[in-house]
Amino acid sequence: MEKPLRSFLFAPASDLRKVDKALSLDADAVILDLEDAVAVSEKVRARSLVLDVLGRMNREGIYVRVNGVNTRWIVGDLMAVVGGRPAGIMLPKAEDAEEVRRVDWLIGQLEREYGLPAGEMELIPLVETARGVMNAYEVATSCPRVKRLAFGAVDYTLDIGISLTGQGTEIFYARSHLVVASRAAGIEGPIDTVYPNIKDEEGLAEECRLVRSLGFAGKLVIHPAQLGPVNEIFSPTPREIDYAAKVAQAFAQAEAEGIAAVQLEGKFIDYPVAAWARRTLAIARALGLAGEKGSEEQRV
Template identity: 50%
Template sequence: MFSLRTLLFTPGNDSRKGEKAFTTGADAVILDLEDAVAPSQKEAARLTIRQTLGRPRPVPVFVRTNSAQSPHILHDLQAVVDLPLQGLMLAKAESAEDVCRVDWLLGLLEQEHGLPVGGIKLIPFVESARGIARAEEIAAAPRVFCLAFGGNDYAMDLGVSFSPEGDELFYARCRLVVASRSAGIDPPLDTVNPDFRDIPALAADARRAQKLGFQGKLVIHPAQVAPVNEVFTPCAEEISWAQKVVEAFARAEAAGSGVIQVEGRMVELPIVRRAEKLLAAARARKTPGKGNE
């Protein structure tokens, strides 16, 4: 689809916060029907979301539904299937069976509304040890275009503390990145950082995820948007290096060579492909470097 650096959560039943979310600079907004909404407010939240999406929005919108095992899932899908969404985030995904159940329900609802079957894409939210253990099958399930990591719930499931250093999340993060690449889907989205006041810690956490291969990060407060966008936006030095690599390789390829050196570093095709992707991402953002959003 497209690169997502930041996806901002906002409660589905709070129209004021929803309106503000669209002005924060986040790459996408997630209207939440799950944890942010009490059971007694689920139906009101569905109605609010329909009102919120009754007119065009400046950024892509996702809705986080309740889990496939929840009694709320059918009503969630019925409420949003015909809305102008980029996709759905499926809470507490623990198996391919969970995803397939939602795929089946969505297919029936798409047919009922005269919509293309399979058109609504899914982001399974993996947030438990069981989900991490089955990351490969979840990534390969129908409709999935990327995975999202729920690190807070994952740490709680393991019985460990969610730390600023993030050591307890390392295995799960790696597992999601590898599972995504193996399934041929987009890179995953990293977990939210619950302390929205500690921006340096947030930036460090985002850099760890970016280095491991995540495409972006989920955020819960407008103050987190700009710092995370900066981390996941190619800087001027990275763009300059990528341009040199692509141009040098093109010259070498025209001369019949497949291996070159750029500024003393060996460059082969995989590095060239990475440089091409970086330049494509920079062009999509229309920014020559960090800080120029």
């Protein structure tokens, strides 16, 4: 299993100091931002800075957020950065499958031109509008490059004419819809929106726990101080790992005896619970958290 991506840290592509800082931190992925974080007058110059960073940094998980399909910069952005072989491209304001397929086609043409392996570059649609939410399944299944969706709540609430609050009730439907669309499409759980209050660590942690319980796999991050809580909460806890190892062991023994269900610590364990245990242990092993307990996975 590949290492799960829990934290996606944005860095403005036009500010090399912030970019270098972001790349030195414990973010699972860093997004070099050519869109909202870059002034119009700096957008063209920022492309060359991105290419320079991609050329000199030996780090996995570098993504580039290009400008939207309906902007004048999208083609130039892709032509400039695809040759640098980022891990993936984040596409803002993704609203329908055809838009995503057009970007997929252009990336494919550039991969061929630069002699890169076909299809290796990921494409992350950032869903930020009501139309994007309604079309989330079609976007998620638009092309094989799409391994996960991301959610942008700030633009989404602006689009539907409401304010973003700390309670999150106004974006509960959108979040849940993206989780269901991702599961139906057979891709990874989506990546949640940024938490704008960078000084509210308790609020960030609470929101991370909420969206993890909904089915999100990680979170977009706008400040280095947010990385610790995000990485921790989107990882299996020691208690979850310990229980998953017990489940795996108990169920393996039951299967060996021809039994498809067993009780463990007063709880009913069957195939779906065993599948949860296997996945939990696989994630823990990929993150280097399982230790010896992760070896139980091999017995299931």
